[in-house]
Structure formats: structure tokens, C-alpha cells
Amino acid sequence: MLRPPLFLHRYHFFPKKRWGQHFLVDDEVKERIINSAELSSEDIVVEIGGGGGVLTEELAKRSKKVVTIEKDRELVKILKEKLRDFSNLEILEKDILKVRFKDIKDIERAEELKVIGNLPYYISTPIIFHLFEQRERIKFILICVQKELGERLVAQPGSKNYGILSIKARFFSHPRIVFDIPRRCFFPVPQVDSCLLRLDILKEKRYAIEEDVLFRTVEVCFAQRRKTILNNLVQGFSMDKGLLKRVLKEAGIDYRERPEAVSIEKFILLANRLRSTG
Structure with a gap:
């Protein structure tokens, strides 16, 4: 079993079960996620849920601008202390479901945002559809989600997982599972496996219907x-x-x-x- 993240002990932080907090602790998976983001020095990134900053730091090193949206006040304080040397990083204490990118200073005109994050299982679907509502500003969404949800979003007709989510995902994007992530890669260890899901936003309307x-x-x-x-x-x-x-x-x-x-x-x-x- 992988060790708990060091920041938990250093900052006396206890994961909140009610918010579905599970922190990535596998360095190899972290690198695979960062590589899958295809980052450049010109990219503007929105990170959903900074957690202990495992992905946040790497995003800030490789991007022009990173805006991390974190709901947990304790984690916001930890992130601001740990990553205070990154001038291109902005950390907002907000609920992603209440955030409109057009209202965030410095990225309000961005049209090619890369949205990256490790989503709480219990609220992943509402977050995805909230992002679809702002799709005109997004290039792609790269998120860790429950494996079952990822399979439903990419399902094809005739499969048991195919349904409303599959159709909505395909209407707005090109969805695909990049790779699976075993549950042991997180702390606390969740009861289910995850996957890295990529949703490439369709910039031109694919279907002639409202x-x-x-x-x-x-x-x-x-x-x-x-x-x-x-x-x-x-x-x-x-x-x-x-x-x-x-x-x-x-x-x-x-x-x-x-x-x-x-x-x-x-x-x-x-x-x-x-x-x-x-």
C-alpha cells in the first residue's frame, strides 16, 4: 500500500469523508496525468480541487497561468503556503458549481482553457455538465472520475452502460478514457477504481438540433x-x-x-x- 501524502501529517489535516476527499499518492499516475494534459508555456489551466497540491505544482511549473478552485478552506490555506513561490498560480476558495469562468479576472476572455482535476465521486456528473455549459471557453476537460462513470460517458449503443450520460457527452464532446487508475493510488483508499477521462470539446456544432x-x-x-x-x-x-x-x-x-x-x-x-x- 502507498503511503499517505506528507501534507496530512505536516498540516494536521484529516480528509473529509462528507466531501469525498481522496488524494492522489502515486507519482507514476501523477506523471501520466500531467503528460496527458499536453501542457505548454502558453496554456491557461483551471484546476478543480487542488487537494494537497500534487497536481497543482506540476501544472504551475508547465503552464502560463493556473487557476485552482478549491472548496475546502483548510486546503486553500495549505495550498497558498506550499505554493506561495508560484506567481502564475491563483487559488480561489470557491465551489466549482458556482463558478463562471467569464467572471474570473485574467481568464475571462480565454477560449482554450484546459480544465483538469480529480473530482469527488458524489458530484462528478453535475460538475461535468456545469463545465459543458461553459464549453465555448474550454479546449478539453481532463478529469479523474469513478471508473463506472467514465464507462457510462464513453459507452456505445447496444452496451449496458449506454444511456443519457453517453448521449449528452457525445453531443458536446469527443469522450474517451485515457487510462484506468486503481483505487490503491489514492488515500484514503476509495471503494472503487477510477479512470482518467478526457472530453475534447466540440467547437463546431456536430448535430442539427437544439x-x-x-x-x-x-x-x-x-x-x-x-x-x-x-x-x-x-x-x-x-x-x-x-x-x-x-x-x-x-x-x-x-x-x-x-x-x-x-x-x-x-x-x-x-x-x-x-x-x-x-
Whole structure:
């Protein structure tokens, strides 16, 4: 088992279970994460959750500007003391879910931010979608997440992990798992393994549909995974079953299929047909 990070003893810090704090303690994994960020001296980086500064220090060494957003007041004090010599590092005591990049001085006009971090498992999904809302300012998102979540975000149609998260991730980005991270690489050791997930933001719109129209249809279709797509649509939209069968056929979808078998392209055809039907 790897040793606990030294800062815990030095600063008498105890990880807070309620905030899902697990600190990276494997130097090899740290280097792989930093290398995966493809950093240059011109990069502006936003780090989510500085923790004990393991990644923060390396990011500051290799980037033009780093803004670290850390919610824990104790950790903010530790980070500011440990990394006080880095003039290109700004540490903000904030909740990432309440942060808008356009409101942060010095990066408010940035359009190619690299967002990097080790996300608490319990709040990873809300953070990812909060970042998608600011995608026009982001080049890519590189984050450690629970392995199960990563597999859901990159899942393809027909797999058991494919669902709403997979479709939303593909609508806004090109998602891929860079590598898996065993649970022993963190302290305290979590109950599950992690992965490094990269989401390359799509700068040009890939699909000819408004996101709210598509996602409303997808959410109805996945309301009950064990039901056929037809039955979910009947229940969700209160439309005539015969009409819905015709709409599904026009979208190239067998009405007896379950939603996990349907590609994003066919969901888009379906959503557009439903909208035009009324």
C-alpha cells in the first residue's frame, strides 16, 4: 500500500469523508496525468480541487497561468503556503458549481482553457455538465472520475452502460478514457477504481438540433430502461400509439427496441420528427 501524502501529517489535516476527499499518492499516475494534459508555456489551466497540491505544482511549473478552485478552506490555506513561490498560480476558495469562468479576472476572455482535476465521486456528473455549459471557453476537460462513470460517458449503443450520460457527452464532446487508475493510488483508499477521462470539446456544432429538444426526447425514452422505446414514448408524450409507431419507422427505429440500442443520430431524427408532428 502507498503511503499517505506528507501534507496530512505536516498540516494536521484529516480528509473529509462528507466531501469525498481522496488524494492522489502515486507519482507514476501523477506523471501520466500531467503528460496527458499536453501542457505548454502558453496554456491557461483551471484546476478543480487542488487537494494537497500534487497536481497543482506540476501544472504551475508547465503552464502560463493556473487557476485552482478549491472548496475546502483548510486546503486553500495549505495550498497558498506550499505554493506561495508560484506567481502564475491563483487559488480561489470557491465551489466549482458556482463558478463562471467569464467572471474570473485574467481568464475571462480565454477560449482554450484546459480544465483538469480529480473530482469527488458524489458530484462528478453535475460538475461535468456545469463545465459543458461553459464549453465555448474550454479546449478539453481532463478529469479523474469513478471508473463506472467514465464507462457510462464513453459507452456505445447496444452496451449496458449506454444511456443519457453517453448521449449528452457525445453531443458536446469527443469522450474517451485515457487510462484506468486503481483505487490503491489514492488515500484514503476509495471503494472503487477510477479512470482518467478526457472530453475534447466540440467547437463546431456536430448535430442539427437544439440540445433541449434532443435531451427531452432522450430522457423520455430512457425513463424506464426495461420498457420498449414505444411504451416509454406513449407514457412520456401521451401520444397515439399508432402515430408514434409511424414516427419511429420514419426515424429508422424499430418500435420494439429498447432505448440503449438507439444511436444518437437516430434519436436526433426521432426528436425532429416528434417536433414536426406536434
